[in-house]
Amino acid sequence: NAGVTQTPKFQVLKTGQSMTLQCAQDMNHEYMSWYRQDPGMGLRLIHYSVGAGITDQGEVPNGYNVSRSTTEDFPLRLLSAAPSQTSVYFCATVPNRGALTGELFFGEGSRLTVL
Amino acid sequence: GESVGLHLPTLSVQEGDNSIINCAYSNSASDYFIWYKQESGKGPQFIIDIRSNMDKRQGQRVTVLLNKTVKHLSLQIAATQPGDSAVYFCAALSGGYQKVTFGTGTKLQVIP
Numbered sequence: 664n665a666g667v668t669q670t671p672k673f674q675v676l677k678t679g680q681s682m683t684l685q686c687a688q689d690m691n692h693e694y695m696s697w698y699r700q701d702p703g704m705g706l707r708l709i710h711y712s713v714g715a716g717i718t719d720q721g722e723v724p725n726g727y728n729v730s731r732s733t734t735e736d737f738p739l740r741l742l743s744a745a746p747s748q749t750s751v752y753f754c755a756t757v758p759n760r761g762a763l764t765g766e767l768f769f770g771e772g773s774r775l776t777v778l
Numbered sequence: 779g780e781s782v783g784l785h786l787p788t789l790s791v792q793e794g795d796n797s798i799i800n801c802a803y804s805n806s807a808s809d810y811f812i813w814y815k816q817e818s819g820k821g822p823q824f825i826i827d828i829r830s831n832m833d834k835r836q837g838q839r840v841t842v843l844l845n846k847t848v849k850h851l852s853l854q855i856a857a858t859q860p861g862d863s864a865v866y867f868c869a870a871l872s873g874g875y876q877k878v879t880f881g882t883g884t885k886l887q888v889i890p
Contacts, residue, residue, distance in 0.1 A: 667821075696875065705867065705880030706822075719876070753821055762875040764810050764829070769821030 665689055669754050669770035676744040676777045684739040684773050686754030692768070693760040695737040699723065699750040700772075706753065712737055713760045744777045751775075790887045797855040799884045801868035804849065808870040808879075813842060813853045816865045816883070825853070825866075855886075863888045 670685045686695065696711035708721030712731040726748060728740040741748060754770040791797045803811075809830040814822035828835045828842045828851070835842050841854040855862055867883035 694875065703882060705882050706869075707880075708876075708878065711876060721876070755821075757875060763873070764827070764871070766824040766827075767812070767814075767822075767869075767875065769823070771821050772819075 667754055667756055667768050667770035669752075669773050671773060672771065673774050674776070676741075676775065678745060678777060680744050681740070681742050682744065682775075683741075684752055684754075684775070686737045686739065686770060687735055688737075688754075688756050688768075689735065690756065690758070690768065691734060692756035692758045693734070694757040694762040695731065696721070696755050696757075696767075697727070697729065697737070697739045698753045698755060699748075700753060701750050709739065709752075711762075713762070741775075744775075746777045749775060749777045787882075788885045788887065790889055791858050792889050793858060793860060795858055797853075797858045797862070797886060799853045799855075799866050799886065801851050801853075801881050802849055803851070803868075803870040803879070805870065805872055805879070806846075806849065807872045808849075809873065810871040811842070811844060811851050812869045812871075813840075814867055814869065814880075815862075816867070818864075822867070858886075858888050860888050860890060862886060 667688045693714045697709040698706040707723045710729040712718045718729050752773045755767045812827040813825040816822040826837045826842050839856045844851045865883040865885050867881040869880045871878045
């Protein structure tokens with residue numbers, strides 16, 4: 664049981680490049696989400712999904728796309744990277760679809776630098 | 779909008795002493811609160827949670843206190859150990875994780 668697995672752990676991009684951050688979970692959790700963590704700021708929700716085929720925007724969705732074709736995977740796509748997207752990204756899951764309460768299980772993070 | 783803030787960016791305590799980390803929130807509709815611990819280079823880990831209909835909840839060596847009147851919660855760590863060194867932050871939910879606000883964190887340094 665690996666929990667929440669994020670790849671890559673580190674990535675450097677040039678402005679305008681695209682890439683996908685991968686998130687996979689083996690806990691059969693329905694709710695999956697992406698956060699970014701910036702110095703001096705709390706975690707901010709980018710996108711979330713309450714189940715396969717369903718996604719929605721969080722607090723800071725601009726510049727990011729997501730899809731949820733399976734319960735296990737929730738990739739985050741940067742279509743045209745900008746220096747403002749330099750951050751540490753975390754994928755996190757909650758067992759139940761409603762995600763009203765309960766523990767948020769985090770991955771180890773993906774550190775992205777955009778030059 | 780919601781804001782969640784911590785009172786001190788860094789807290790240094792002697793090993794064996796008790797630690798108290800504070801957090802203030804702004805949204806009176808927040809109904810669920812969580813404390814997370816984040817070690818350097820790792821993802822946050824759940825410590826303890828409390829619902830808005832409670833004032834206090836205890837776990838192993840940790841206690842969370844909630845004061846809804848002044849919109850304040852605190853995390854108390856008993857007999858602080860070197861392994862407790864990390865960044866601690868609170869989160870306030872208003873109707874679920876779709877509407878969550880995380881605090882900026884307090885770095886706890888344990889002095890041996």
